[in-house]
Amino acid sequence: MTKSIIFDMDGTLFQTNKILEISLSETFEYLRVKEGWEGETPIEKYREIMGVPLPVVWENLLPNYSNDVRIMANDFFHAKLIDNIYKGNGELYPNVTETFAYLKSNGYTIFVASNGLPEYLSAIVEYYKLNQWLTDVYSIQQIESQDKAELVRILVQKYNITGGALVGDRISDIRAAKSNGLLSIGCNFDFAQAEELQHADRIINDISELKSILEEGAFQIE
Template sequence: MPISLIFDMDGTLFQTDKILELSLEETFDDLRTRKEWSEITPLQKYREIMGVPLPVVWEALMPDHSNAVREAANQYFQEKLITNIKNGRGALYPHVTEIFAALKKAGHAIFIASNGEIEYLQAIVSYFGLDTWVTETFSIQQIETQHKSDLVHYILDKHQIENAVVIGDRLSDIQAAKRNGLKAIGCRFDFAQEDELKQADVIIDNLLELPMVVQT
């Protein structure tokens, strides 16, 4: 029976780590140049909190800075991410396009629900041609609450979806599924945390496992 699959983007479909360190270093280099940062780039901290909305990210990375400085840093960071995507420095996880093609052929609908910003998501979708298979891509910016569970609810409501699963690597994805009465498929990929994955209904180590999991 065809179902709808709602995918996270970062750490699930897109190998964010390939451009994350570079873009973050570029951002904090800029901050150091402007005398607004003097320490090392908090890359590990960013990895730990991957999956939360960006305002929360910058509050965690720069707790002693003003909102204005954080917003400027985020804007610069977004520009660098998009530039690095367009320059071919990013990559999808293995088998994304073949799995998407197989799921689409089987009659399943594919959506993306991400905490990433709209322009960033559009850059990924456009560069890799994901709109060939993806019905619609949604950003947390579209939801006032900034909660992924509300974003998934919005997708379900907009497309009148009754049968769906959520696929992602972090707790926000799993909770988004659970709070909407959906099956949560956890991806044990780069940014995944084992204590979070335990709350998923199913855990996969490779996207090739997904078609079989979807059928069960």
């Protein structure tokens, strides 16, 4: 049996809020100059929808703009996120590396499945040297449907995962876990919403709490 833990990235392993506001502010300042954006930067709106695929993000943040403008804004925002990662403005959540070390030493393979773009995920993995623990990183951009459950299904099939859990902070993570027969572990972190977390099998307030959950026994795909 291959024991595996699949993690979401934003709001689960990486404290996206550390770079979110500054990157979004830089993007909307750019939009004010280039596209005549008026009003405040919609940071709270972004927080509400955090975890959905990026095209949906920009449909919500720029509802009255063309798709070309949304793509331009997304590209600019993405570049700023990566820039801020390499400037050291971001941070992993407490106990991530310690928990990864525990998982590896106990025979678990570790994956990331995220709605983030590949270059963004690679920047986080590279900057924080996560490759020493991760077996693979999957981005929603790898599939046409933009459905996280399908993304996880592809990962599960490729690596013949027969037991484990999916750890994330939003409903898309919980649904992806359940549809693939994995234990769903909800992270009560920055972007989590109580009405979504209530659907998770377990809820944690710190990533280190995974240890006690996993020590209860193996998880079989039904």
